[in-house]
Amino acid sequence: MKKSLFKIMVAIVVLLSTTMNAQIKNTKTEEVKIFGNCGMCKKTIEKAVNEADFAKVVWNKETKVATLTYDETKTNKEDILKRIAKAGNDSKLFKAKAKDYDNLPGCCQYDRE
Incomplete structure (x- = not known):
C-alpha cells in the first residue's frame, strides 16, 4: 500500500512540474x-x-544568481x-525602494551597494 501511494505521489509531482514548464511558451532563459x-x-x-504563468525564477543563495525563464512575447528581463525589486531585493539593473527593502525580514537585509 505504501509503495502504491508513493508511486502515485511521484507521478503527481512529475505531472505538475511538466505542466508548469509546458505553460511557458516562446521561452528565453x-x-x-x-x-x-538566505532561504527566506x-x-x-x-x-x-513565479505566480505568473509566463515566467519562472530559480535563485541560488550560494551564487546569488537567478535563472529567469520567461515567455518573451509576454514579459522581459527588465x-x-x-517585480523582484518591488519585493525588496536588488539586482544590477534595479534597486529596490528603501521602503520595500526595509520590509524584508532582518535575515534578508544585506549590505546594499
Missing part, C-alpha cells in the same frame, strides 16, 4: 545576479515572479527584475 542572503530570500525572490 537568462541568468542575473540578485542580492539576498529565495522564497521572496521566486514568489515575486519587468521581471522590477
Whole structure:
C-alpha cells in the first residue's frame, strides 16, 4: 500500500512540474545576479515572479544568481527584475525602494551597494 501511494505521489509531482514548464511558451532563459542572503530570500525572490504563468525564477543563495525563464512575447528581463525589486531585493539593473527593502525580514537585509 505504501509503495502504491508513493508511486502515485511521484507521478503527481512529475505531472505538475511538466505542466508548469509546458505553460511557458516562446521561452528565453537568462541568468542575473540578485542580492539576498538566505532561504527566506529565495522564497521572496521566486514568489515575486513565479505566480505568473509566463515566467519562472530559480535563485541560488550560494551564487546569488537567478535563472529567469520567461515567455518573451509576454514579459522581459527588465519587468521581471522590477517585480523582484518591488519585493525588496536588488539586482544590477534595479534597486529596490528603501521602503520595500526595509520590509524584508532582518535575515534578508544585506549590505546594499
